[in-house]
Amino acid sequence: MVLEEKLVDAYVSEEDQNNLLKFLEKKETKYMGLQRHKMGVEDFELLTIIGNGQVYAMKKLHKSEMMRRGHVEHVKAERNLLAEVDSNCSVKLYFSFQDDECLYLIMEYLPGEDVMTLLMRNYILTVEARFYVAETVLAIKSIYKHNYIHRDIKLDNLFLDRYGHLRLSDFELWIAVFSRNRIFQ
Template identity: 40%
Template sequence: MAAPPGRRERLRALRRGGLLGLETLLDLLVGLAGGLRHRYRYRDTGNNGNGSESERHVRDFLSWVEPVAAQVQELQLQRSDFEILKVIGRGAFSEVAVVRMKESGQIYAMKIMNKWDMLRRGEVSCFREEREVLARGDQRWITRLHFAFQDPQCLYLVMEYYVGGDLLTLLSKFGDRLPLAMARFYLAELVMAIDSIHRLGYVHRWAWGWGHMGGHMGT
């Protein structure tokens, strides 16, 4: 039987930012505080603070956790930390914009997803899966995820911005017909990218040209 992971291994797993990484744990703390506050503090204003023993314990916990959660929210990234330069894509419940981080001046691509549109369309699981693939995927083929955060209205994924455009843009430059050597090169890259997603346990629904991005060197 394999020995349980040691403390250092557990800390490294947290730093890697997987599904139970530090950012996720902080989000859970903020969500728990907000959910408990809504349920226990405001559901019955007529009991003058009286209630069952378990409810009193919850209120005691809230009095401790709310200041911590508020401080976490102040320190976490917010939409106002970025300047939107240009919207480069729109979908059914999301849009992608080129943004500049105000503090560093770094340029990123930000995907903005409306929570209520996602709930109405039943697409919440798609966000979780997309975030996991971006966080865990092979960065040779999968866009690098720099930050993920949320506010009451939207979910945000802040990713590497690839200035080379997508495969459809490249195709248009060659009259929709790539030279054979170039076609082989990009098809091989697509196969490797899709295989890396399969290795994570996911099957891609489609692999159209606008999903294949290029950097400043064209790859």
């Protein structure tokens, strides 16, 4: 209505007004269609060689297997945690979607190894141990302040990013949500 009033005030002919309004309606319809585009696995290309550009890690979860094992709520909790917590201490979730057979979590690719592999390769961590323990505490604190508890803290679930900083990962089966000092599993 405001646009129509401004067009009248600007002495634009009725025909030009109608043409402009139709043009803007088409643009709005196209824009709204783009907003509703559902993402699917076909929107991603699996790479065998890591090259230039944005690289993601894809976690593919089979729905039938999750239901068989009773892990549906655990997976929902993992997805919610990853979507809610924006911390440099945990792996980042960029997208999530599903098809008829699987759920997909598109996450940050961490090119570093897990801390268990690092320990096994070096056998002893000296100065790095203090650094990784401190970053582990920060990671646990970052999810705790969002009312989540990681119930499987172990070296296999601590990964290093490309700069050597620690990221907490693998929340699927080990999330508990707490409320009012009571823990629900």
